[in-house]
Amino acid sequence: MAHLLQHCHDRRLVHCALGIVRTSVLVTGVQVSSRIFMVWFIANSIKQIQNEESVLLFLVVWTVTEITRYSYYTFNLLNHLPYFIKWARYNLFIVLYPLGVAGELLTIYAALPYVRKTGMYSLRLPNKYNVSFDYYYFLIAVMCFYVPLFPQLYFHMLRQRRKVLYGEVFVEKDD
Numbered sequence: 001m002a003h004l005l006q007h008c009h010d011r012r013l014v015h016c017a018l019g020i021v022r023t024s025v026l027v028t029g030v031q032v033s034s035r036i037f038m039v040w041f042i043a044n045s046i047k048q049i050q051n052e053e054s055v056l057l058f059l060v061v062w063t064v065t066e067i068t069r070y071s072y073y074t075f076n077l078l079n080h081l082p083y084f085i086k087w088a089r090y091n092l093f094i095v096l097y098p099l100g101v102a103g104e105l106l107t108i109y110a111a112l113p114y115v116r117k118t119g120m121y122s123l124r125l126p127n128k129y130n131v132s133f134d135y136y137y138f139l140i141a142v143m144c145f146y147v148p149l150f151p152q153l154y155f156h157m158l159r160q161r162r163k164v165l166y167g168e169v170f171v172e173k174d175d
């Protein structure tokens with residue numbers, strides 16, 4: 001499951017970097033890195049948190065989001081897009097995004113005590129490279145990154161919503 005998710009996400013980034021799909025590399029990059037990070041470096045690495053309700057929350061939210069998104073892409077390519085799928089793609093995110101972020105942040109928060117206790121992925125001094133890295137503080141930094149980055153994604157989707165549902169035109173900035 002984790003391998004499948006990573007494969008899909010890697011391809012997404014390559015597709016928009018090559019211009020195969022018309023979407024921002026930056027926005028997709030942030031979205032994809034947070035998913036890969038949650039799957040591999042949190043949920044897969046820290047077994048003790050796998051039964052947390054917050055894990056269930058973000059997994060359910062991601063699943064609903066991706067079913068809706070890929071239904072939209074598929075029907076759009078077939079030129080038979082039912083309005084309720086278009087509506088769902090550009091409305092459900094209003095609630096799903098904050099819920100997904102809440103699930104992700106609560107999961108990272110739940111992981112903190114295990115990371116501190118085990119010292120996982122951390123490098124302590126002294127060592128032959130003479131560098132130190134503390135995964136515990138790295139996770140706190142990641143949680144802080146959500147504050148400036150999440151609104152970028154959310155407002156991007158709100159702009160897309162106005163464009164697709166109400167035909168508003170925006171001047172696109174290059175990445």
Ligand SMILES: CCCCCCCCCCCCC[C@@H](O)CC(=O)SCCNC(=O)CCNC(=O)[C@H](O)C(C)(C)COP(=O)(O)OP(=O)(O)OC[C@H]1O[C@@H](n2cnc3c(N)ncnc32)[C@H](O)[C@@H]1OP(=O)(O)O
Nearest residue numbers: 021022023028034037065073093096097100145146149150
């Ligand atoms: C090292 C540690 C790093 C940690 C980072 C920490 C900071 C992270 C902060 C960020 C928080 C993110 C949290 C997030 O994970 C939580 C959730 O996801 S919760 C669930 C709610 N989520 C959503 O609703 C996701 C919405 N996001 C998206 O839809 C996209 O991912 C987005 C990147 C935002 C891009 O959407 P956009 O509408 O701009 O572009 P599209 O890519 O959808 O479409 C552009 C056109 O291309 C066509 N397209 C794209 N892909 C396909 C495809 N596979 N098949 C066919 N067509 C495709 C699409 O139809 C568009 O074409 P057209 O313009 O003709 O309609």
